[in-house]
Amino acid sequence: MNAQNLRLLNTLPPIETLVCFEAVARCGSFTRAGRELSITQSAVSKQIKTLEDALHCALFDRHARGIQLSAAGARFLEELEPLLYKLQRAIAKAQYEQDSQAVSIACTQAVAHFWLFPRIVRFNQQYPEITISVISGNNINERSCSESDLGILYGDGDWPTLESAPLFPEVVYPVCSPDLKIATPAAPADLRSLPLIQLDSRQWDCLDWQDWFAHFEVPYQIPRNAITFNQVTLAFNAAVEGLGVSLGWDFMASRAIASGELIQVGNFAYETGRSDYLVRAKYRPLTRPAVIFRDWLIAEI
Template sequence: MRALPPLNSLKAFEATARLNGVQKASEELHVTHGAVSRHIKQLESWLNTSLFTRKGRTLELTDAGQQYLTTISAAFNMIDEGTRFIQSRRQESLVRVTTTHSIANKWLVKKLADFYKKFPQIEIWLTLEQRLSELSQSNIDLAIRMGQGPWPGLNCTPLKQDRLIPVCSPGLIEKQGSLSSHLQLKEFPLLHDRDPNAQWSRWLRENKIKNLILDKGSRFASGDLLIEAAIDGQGIALISEWLATDALNNHQLIQPLKEFVDLGFYFWLVTPQDHFSNPSVNTFVKWLRSVV
């Protein structure tokens, strides 16, 4: 068994000797002046050797203290180098991703099992954020966003084209009757995102439908909530076809009207330029493109 003194005592001794004083050591170690002094006395007692001599207000290393400092400093440097090496390896195997609630809940989380199966050595840290923060000012490696990109000042790569389509549950049609024309929409409850006018107004405009006002109905803060409300039979929603793919394939939702809005490239990969130097980020990006 190794004869090792308490680590806190070693840290107090090394900092005091390196910084030439107990006060500076206490500031670096974020402990009190008295705590540093007690740790040094504890170490001297453990070694049964004086490490410092006091001359006026200054401390000077004894010969034994100087020799011990050389050994302890070398050991601390080796620990520091080893720790940094392990941390750098961990960082290279870590990919920090931010996306919206809708993309995470309706698509990304379901796909991550495939990524982990193929690349078990890479960790994904996923955070949810509706707005595009300044990625260059954060530790995020990449963002997945939907909207009318690209955005200035960011490295934006198009991932997926999309359409806005009207959807509802089969049960809603069974309950309220058939829906075969946009003129019948006023007879159905409508569901909206944050802005009750924007999406439906665009749908009307791009399909050249006039004399129809579709601004009433419940609002939801995110697309995934809008989809869930539609599945629940609460009304007709205008949503991303891509995010609704699973619900459409599982017949939880149907598209009662053929009119749609072509969004073009609506899903984007957004990254700070320098994060592509991480090989794990490159691996995740290649996988992402393969499953979109």
Template sequence: MSKKTTLPPLNPLHVFEVASRLESFTKAARELNVTQSAVSRQIATLEASLNVMLFNRGKDGISLSTSGEYYRREISQAFARIQNATNELRDKKQSDPVRLRVYSTFASRWLIPRLSKFKKKYPEIDLQMNTATKPVDFMREGTDIAIQFGEGEWAGSKSKLIFQDEIEPVCSPEFLDQHRGKELLQLLQASPLIQARLRTRDWCDWLEAVDVDSIKCKYMEFPSSLLAYQAAASGLGVAMGQKQLVKSDVDEGRLMYLFNRPVKRSMGYYAIWPETLTLNTKMRAFLNWLINEAKSDTKAG
């Protein structure tokens, strides 16, 4: 039967390594940011556990005993290896990219056009981006931060609002010219209303918010908001635009607001991450930049 091995208490062992290396309880206390009496107690605990005197105590201070000198030589190698391994792990983590999961429309219409500013400010931070529409599963995916649309609550995650959802109908300038002069109801009934497959509530919510009763409309559905906006810009009908995501199209004249009646919803785009994840320096830098970019947009708007 193998001999049972029992490790000494690890915190006193760490204190001994520091005190033996510095050959001073006072200096050890300073390095460990504790009191000298706390160092003395930890050393006494270790000596009691080993049943060996590790230090000689005298009027002129302390010195390592023969057993203490032997023990210092042996464990110092182990602590050096632990420190080296820890440094290597930290260095590797600091070189890892920030792994993002975003919606394709959010990426193409909002995030990617701004990333050159992020890279200019943080050239040392690499971003690894994946796109998907299904809810993120941090347990199964290699994702640090995800951009999700919702009310701000996700089980097992922390979140920060990027911007609130604000919607308003948009169409191409040519389409508007063709229907200029029509009343709201006439225009909506005569036009194909473009919607994205995952945002089928947008038109209902907007019509309700502007006090338009239920009307018979022709809907044209596309797999994503990205394609819905492209369809509207091509003159196929009227799309429900998310103001933050169609801003560049409106600024550059590809799309126009029809009624100047935006509606804010309770939902929004959030950056979320696992509640068990401690954000490192790179992740915090990206998150803070993301929030500040959204705030700048709001002020500019």
């Protein structure tokens, strides 16, 4: 490594501050991020402060109701997320090459957190000798899934280089905290008068409120100054915290509804006809541990 590269590395913030920032941005809370990273809320706050000092800008807007990505923070996350994804993928690949019992699987952050993680816990109880490495990011596609042993990919199930098996259909309905005092809507159009948490989904293939209302043939215009997030998990957490009504994907919301953490608002669900699929590269045979995990996941559903 030459001197110029060493100087470049010396200008980079510590990797733990970047990982911490991504977790806070995704979780929407210092406390939840700390719980995920197994550190205290105070430690999270210090990591974010260190990163903000290094970048000379505020990454979050702090207010009484919590935190929200600043404009600078949103731009930084957009650049950082794919880089962390590549790093995570490289680490998983290196681990896989050293451990024949390892299985890598790529999926979105929401699928990893709400659907896959509880199943990995159960799988590990049955097969403790097999290590599952999860590579999560919102920019996964046919190519990135083919670079892992397995992937969970949203779409119609038809990818030229992948074999696919359906896992769960896309069903989307409004959800909110049971503590949010709102009138029960009698028709989809009634939802327009409620405090709707907006999802900016321009960077990936995902429904937003305009798409949802259009399915019910209801005209809808996003209000100015509406609460908006660019991550499904952030919008979902905002609903849990009582900030308004969010779109809820059934694979995320069903457990929260069953536990009483959320309620479904009205009796209106949009079944899009698309699904999330368990996929693998057609050209590469699966290892025995990957076959075991694949078959176990399919049997689970």
